[in-house]
Amino acid sequence: MLFQRTSWKAVGLVGPDIMDLAHLQPLYETDGPVVSVYLDTTRAAHDAEKQIELRWRAARRSLAEQGAEEETLRLLDGVVGGVAELPGPQGEALFASGGNLLGAFTLAEPPAADSAQVLPVPDPLALAVDRDHQLPHVVVAVDREGADVEAYEAAGHAPSLRRSFHGSTLHISRVKAGAEAQASFHRRSVNQGTENTGQAAEDVRSAAAQVDAEVLLVAGDPKAVGLLREHFAADPPLGKLVYVGGGRTDASAREGLRAAVDTAIREEMAACHRGVLDTLEGELAGGRALQGIPSVKEALSQGRVDTLLLTADRSGDPVLHASRRDPRALGTDPAALGGDSSVFSAPAAPLLLRSAVLSGADFTEILPPTRATDGVAALLRY
Known part of the structure; x- marks a missing residue:
């Protein structure tokens, strides 16, 4: 996770x-x-x-x-x-x-x-x-006996909420008996399974609300997952439901769940980024966004940047100049910062990010196939 x-x-x-x-x-x-x-x-x-x-x-x-x-x-x-x-x-x-x-x-x-x-x-x-x-998310592994529910804040290494629920297992297993007895045990089995997944569904709703979950990752016994689907259909929890492999039965199932969760989070992250980057392309066309180091550094200096976007590979970055007195001010020439004695130089990306942090801007990565001049873009506040 x-x-x-x-x-x-x-x-x-x-x-x-x-x-x-x-x-x-x-x-x-x-x-x-x-x-x-x-x-x-x-x-x-x-x-x-x-x-x-x-x-x-x-x-x-x-x-x-x-x-x-x-x-x-x-x-x-x-x-x-x-x-x-x-x-x-x-x-x-x-x-x-x-x-x-x-x-x-x-x-x-x-x-x-x-x-x-x-x-x-x-x-x-x-x-x-x-x-x-990373995304805030909830992981639930469910079977007819109960569920393990864990809620994670974005980038949290340990769950902020964890609950393992084990309902009564007395009538979970079907039994071979006479017609009336078999029907009675069948009803009790189904009823107990429904009650257990109902409790699990309530735990998931609570966990999702606590971390403001964007994704709910559900795995486990197919019949129990089916019952959980019914509970969610009647009262949906916060977040997008994604069904993955793995479960709670043994170490192998839990390892499979971990791998499936990591894969699903990566896929959901990529989908979220596509939405942001589609917005960037539209805003660039409408003049409400900028690209390239010269334009973005000026907008950062003016406090106009709402979201800074950068590619992860900064190997070709030029050196920029910045001020200790005004963390937003950036220039390609130290003279452009007005003879400030606190001026220093560093590669562009750390200085662009510093200006963004200290001016209250947000951040997201520019993922392929989206491109921007110098690997730098900005969504503007005004």
């Missing part, structure tokens, strides 16, 4: 896969250089702990060569490593400055490559992209 390690409130999605960036603000509460680290912390291999140690050792060496303070590196020595008890793929994003930890996050997917940078500002783009791929 979905994972986060942080002391702050879980990320919120303000629309269909448009992400509120407010949770990144603590990363900017420093004027000194910031260390940004992304590591693969998956523990699938038998020697995973050793591999993670070697990855961090290489990252630490690179950070030292870039001028990171030893105090900050020692701090990260005690933090790095991800979540040991978390199964399946995971990654880690760490941010620190001046011996202080600004943020530690567990990623739902490992980074494409480990990275370690020292820049004047944090580089949380890969973290923002990871969060942009």
